[in-house]
Amino acid sequence: MAGVVLASALVGRALKRDGTDIFLPFPPLLAEWLPHVGPGTAFAVMVAVGVVAWGPALAGRMRWRNLLVVGWATSLAWTFALALSDGYAKGFATRLTSRDEYLHDVPRVTDIPAMLRDFTSHILTDQPGAWTTHVGAHPPGVFLLFVWLDRIGLGGGPAASALCVLVGSSACVAVAVAVRALADEDLARVLLPFSVLFPGAVWVGVSADGLFAAVLAWGVAGVAWASARRGRVSALVATGSGVLLGYCLYLSYGLALGAALVVAVIAMTKAWRTALFAALGVAAVVAAFTVAGFWWITGYELTKVLYAGSIAQSRPYSYFIWANLAALVFALGPAVIAGLRHAVAAPRLVSSGVAVLAAAALAVVLVADISGLSKAEVERIWLPFGTWLVPACAWLPRTHHRWWLAGQAVLALLVNHLLLTVW
Numbered sequence: 001m002a003g004v005v006l007a008s009a010l011v012g013r014a015l016k017r018d019g020t021d022i023f024l025p026f027p028p029l030l031a032e033w034l035p036h037v038g039p040g041t042a043f044a045v046m047v048a049v050g051v052v053a054w055g056p057a058l059a060g061r062m063r064w065r066n067l068l069v070v071g072w073a074t075s076l077a078w079t080f081a082l083a084l085s086d087g088y089a090k091g092f093a094t095r096l097t098s099r100d101e102y103l104h105d106v107p108r109v110t111d112i113p114a115m116l117r118d119f120t121s122h123i124l125t126d127q128p129g130a131w132t133t134h135v136g137a138h139p140p141g142v143f144l145l146f147v148w149l150d151r152i153g154l155g156g157g158p159a160a161s162a163l164c165v166l167v168g169s170s171a172c173v174a175v176a177v178a179v180r181a182l183a184d185e186d187l188a189r190v191l192l193p194f195s196v197l198f199p200g201a202v203w204v205g206v207s208a209d210g211l212f213a214a215v216l217a218w219g220v221a222g223v224a225w226a227s228a229r230r231g232r233v234s235a236l237v238a239t240g241s242g243v244l245l246g247y248c249l250y251l252s253y254g255l256a257l258g259a260a261l262v263v264a265v266i267a268m269t270k271a272w273r274t275a276l277f278a279a280l281g282v283a284a285v286v287a288a289f290t291v292a293g294f295w296w297i298t299g300y301e302l303t304k305v306l307y308a309g310s311i312a313q314s315r316p317y318s319y320f321i322w323a324n325l326a327a328l329v330f331a332l333g334p335a336v337i338a339g340l341r342h343a344v345a346a347p348r349l350v351s352s353g354v355a356v357l358a359a360a361a362l363a364v365v366l367v368a369d370i371s372g373l374s375k376a377e378v379e380r381i382w383l384p385f386g387t388w389l390v391p392a393c394a395w396l397p398r399t400h401h402r403w404w405l406a407g408q409a410v411l412a413l414l415v416n417h418l419l420l421t422v423w
Contacts, residue, residue: 001329001337008326011319022319022376023311028327030377031419038091040084041417047078048197048409055193056401064185067192068173075169075196082416083165083205095206095423096164097157100133102146102208106155109147116140117293123302125309134208136306139299141250141289142208161206168210171387172196174217178224179391182265182353187394190401191354194393197405199412200331203380207423212251213384216258219244220388223262223278227271238274242281249282250289253300254374255384257364264360268353304373312375320375328365331379331386333411335404339392350394361388380423 005028012027025032051074059067083091097103108129109115122129123136130136135143146160172195180188204210222241226234245262248255266275289296329337340362347355364385368374374381396404415421 001326004322005326005329008319008323012323015316015319020316021311021314023315024376026419028323028376029330029379029415029419029421031415031421033418034420035418036086036420037417038085038087040081040086040091044078044081044085044413044416047074047081048406048413050074051078051193051197052402052405052409055196055405056190059189059192064180067189068176071176071192071196072170072173075172075198075201076166078196079165079169079201079205079210082202082412083161085416086420092161092165092206093158095157096146096160096208102132102134102143103155103157103160104132105135105143106147106150112144112147113292115147116144116289119294120298120302123299123306125306137303138252139250139289139296140294141247142212142252144250145211164208164211165205167214168204169201169214171204171210171214171217172198174214174221175387175390178217178221178265178357179354181221181224181228182268182357183351187351187354190398191391191393193401193405194335194408195387195390197408197412198331198387198390199333199408199415200379200383200386202412202416202421203331203383203423207380207383209252209380209383209423212248212255213387215244215251216248216255216261216384217387219248220258220261220265223274224265224269226274226277227265227269230273234274235277238277239281242278242283243285244281245278246282246285249286249296250294252384253303254368254381257368258384260364260367261357261360261388264356268356307373315375317372317375321369321372324369324374324376324378325365327376327379328382328386330411330415331383332389333408335393335396335408336386336389338404339395340389342395343392346395354391354394357388358392361385365389 008028012022012024015022024030062070085091119140121127122131124130149155149159149163172192175195176188176192179191219241222237222244226238226241248258262278343355343358365382368382393404
């Protein structure tokens, strides 16, 4: 895979040199070479050293609920520290305030019901009052979150960034909950430090895609948890998880592929009752948005037109169909890649529950790649799917876990301090 990464860099530079504008200063990533340090640098190194040195041991002996809280807090610290390595303003407070981002259009919304009814009328850029890039390229669910945040007095960049980092960093806990439900607690404990030091945290702080990853993760985790239980609480959790999964459809069109993860969980557990309640939750969200005036299919079709006329025109499919995978490597890290390699060689060595999750996530990534609807920038766009490839670390020899954790941390620190990423 290192060869693919190197080839993607060399071919990307050759394309740029020959006049093909792929809009990537540092292919295959949307970033530019700019070595730097910032106020979060020392803290990020401290968090990394702490997790590598003591994470596996603490994960093995702490009470489960306490472990989940500590895992979330550590992931939050890791993500926030990486963001602050670019400086408070550039790395955190203003990341979502550019003219292409969601907050740019928040002041336009004076009537939320009217916004939802007319949303599709402003997707195409040749229409009067077209939405800014990220608003128009997504369903209204994520934009609505930032509008609501503004309505309760938490408008502006710092609050929006805080929401993304706070929610996004919780994905590691959701993955642990799912693995415990589908495999066993010991394996969930082993994997949690790898989820905490997920190199994709570079883009979780700060991008809305990090928030998307966590919402999808909690939806899948809730279904997995409910599938292992019966009774009223199980039904309520399944329905609530369905609501989260339904809302995912209105955060990003690409999150529809996340249904494969849920289908994989249901197929493995045969929890048809859970599937029914989850489906009711999804249906409730779809019905609410439809009644409000936004029809998902219309939005999706218009967004495809928008994408076809964007910078995607100059990004060659023949390059990005494999360079995308190279970009994703930066978010996954060497431990996940090595785990996937071991999984292919000896899939039976680990619980079938983990194998199913990793296989479903890998299938989703490949489908997204082949579709051609994500050419570049997948280091953040595919965070919702990359999160579920972290369980592949279960195939790594446990005696080598600290070394692999160190590799994950070093990659994230190098990317964050040698490159200036857009998110």
